[in-house]
Amino acid sequence: MELHLDLGRDPGGDLRSGGDRTVRLYRALLDAVLDGRLSPGDRLPPTRELAARLGVARGTVATAYDRLAAEGFLESRVGSGTYVAPEVQPRRSRRAPAGEVRPREVWSSLPPPVLDATPVGFDLSVGGPDTSLFPLATWRRLVSATLRPSLLQASAYAGGGHPDLQREVARHVGQSRSVAAGPDDVVLTGGAQQGLDVVTRALVEPGDVVVVEDPGYTAAVRLFASHGATVIGVPVDEEGLVVDAMPRRARLVYVTPSHQFPTGAVMSLRRRIALLEWASRRNSVIVEDDYDSEFRYEDRPLAPLQSLDRDGRVVYVGSFSKTLMPSLRVGYVIAPRSVQDAVRAAKLLSDWQGDAVTQGALSRFLSEGLLAPHVRRVTALYAERRAALLAALDALPEGTLEVVPSSAGLHVCAWLGDTGRSDVELAAAASRAGVTVEPVSPRFRRSGTRPGLAMGFRRVQAGQMQQAVERLAGVL
Structure with a gap:
């Protein structure tokens, strides 16, 4: 194992300088056990290996090991090596320094996040879907097929993500939601939340007004506020966002029209058209989070805002967290061409290309017609x-x-x-x-x-x- 020991006396931690080498090594190992860097059951390096690494005699290491074993901190297993004794418990918590650096003021003023409650009874x-319904055996097969030598040799994707998945997402949202998009219009993200983040990075300046539904998705509120936006809540009724209550100006409007969160209301066609007209008059951007739209039990689904948009005002955000499993962390952004370069650049700055294995397996899942x-x-x-x-x-x-x-x-x-x-x-x-x-x-x-x-x-x-x-x- 790779273990850094604080040998105390020298800035470089060199045991070859003066002093009692055995005592210093003993104390360094004891500190590693007591502060939890060496956990119960961890195997220590062989005496010969550690001695060579530290530049000391093998006997120095052996003596330190023997003393710690005699005190009950280590145990030797014949033919296996030296281990931290299983009954040893760290006596102190190893923490980063307290420090004097302070974060931006916004992080102390944001409302606390609404987290999923710990389920009882x-x-x-x-929240997410019933994960027991996830097709695990099929997913294992697809991941195995994706993990091949050509994947390891592939270069980084150019901002949009896995090309095959970009193509499959464009086809999927076109067929299922009438979204107008080609493969190059799709930017893959680590879930819808990262999608909102990269869109905000690309479009919102500090001080810009961002409109959210009230009540609404508080994680989005926190995200917009963290970027320095002025967040304004607009009421929601049985037809969705009340467009007549909108402020005079806003850079961005965040809505969940297919299944408003948390009320569940569906934005009426009348309101959708009114919102698009408002955005056109005010030179604003609409971010449409189309979460949960796949699960419909009554009526025909209304066309998403993106498919009604004729002026390039709508950024469409979606993910596979609800249809498959949240831990896959695969989402997508489909933006008007005028802002796509900025969205791709923001995504690259955020996490470069995402998980190639998951994206590759998901592209196979879609191409084999397994999602529907x-x-x-x-x-x-x-x-x-x-x-x-x-x-x-x-x-x-x-x-x-x-x-x-x-x-x-x-x-x-x-x-x-x-x-x-x-x-x-x-x-x-x-x-x-x-x-x-x-x-x-x-x-x-x-x-x-x-x-x-x-x-x-x-x-x-x-x-x-x-x-x-x-x-x-x-x-x-």
């Missing part, structure tokens, strides 16, 4: 769970919860009746009762807004949904 949390049947299969399962959840909520006493109409996605939202308690308090009480739900009010930027609960159906089977809602009803 019946998990109605909001997977989406159909899991949508059928989610539809059963969703129907069971809605039926159980509908059976609650009148005035308990008012479900927001929604036809897509992996969660539903419901406004609370007059309980006298906040949605944050009720979500905490539900967690103690064994049901994980998410309060909506932390996602509002306006004060005094209506409390509600967001409830996912990705992890609770249809047959268990009634019991989960009954337990939630006991809290409400």
Whole structure:
């Protein structure tokens, strides 16, 4: 193993200078064990190897090892070597220096992130898909096929990502969502969140106004604010973003029109056209996050803003986190040609090219026509769970919860009746009762807004949904 030892006496850590070499080596090894750099069960270098590396006699190392073994820190295994004793526990935490450097002020003023709740009992949390439905055996085959010598010899991609995946993404979004894009228009990213980041780097100056939905996706709010933008929340109703409430000017507008987060509302065609017209008049950019659009249970999907755009105002952002698995971290940005070079440059500065193995395997998954049947299969399962959840909520006493109409996605939202308690308090009480739900009010930027609960159906089977809602009803 490669082990750096702080030998104390010399700046270069050279044991060949004066002093008791054995004592200094003993103390350096003891420090490494006590501060956790050497963990229980770690194998130490052979005495001959460490002695050659340090430029000392082999006996010096052997003596230090023997002393540590006698004190119970090391143990020798015949024919195997010297190891840190398994019962040894670090006695102090090794931390970086405290330091006097301070971050930008924005990092202390941002609202805290809304993280996924730790699931308990019946998990109605909001987030990614049911990962147990991921086609793991197929994915192993595709990764194995991608890991070939030609991959190791391939040069870095030129900003857009894996060319095969660029082509497959353009074909996929064209067929499934009528998005107008060719392979060269696709920039692959490490998920939708990185997509938002590179778009903001490319388009937003410090002080620019960025409009977000209110309530909305707080991770996006934090990201825009971290770049120095002035973030303004605009209300959402049953038709989506209220365009009439928009500020006079904004550099960028971030929307989730297919399945608004967290309410689930679908932006009407009337509002979509009004938003495009507003952006054209104000010389603004619309970032369309089309998350969850694949899972639709009622009605025909409305055309995305990008396919209605005639002026090059819409940047389309998507990912495979919901359709496949969040940990794949593959997303994409499709921007108007006028800003594509800047978006590619921002992506290159962020992480160069991304994971070639994952991108290569995903391109094979798409080219073999495996995504569409997977989406159909899991949508059928989610539809059963969703129907069971809605039926159980509908059976609650009148005035308990008012479900927001929604036809897509992996969660539903419901406004609370007059309980006298906040949605944050009720979500905490539900967690103690064994049901994980998410309060909506932390996602509002306006004060005094209506409390509600967001409830996912990705992890609770249809047959268990009634019991989960009954337990939630006991809290409400």
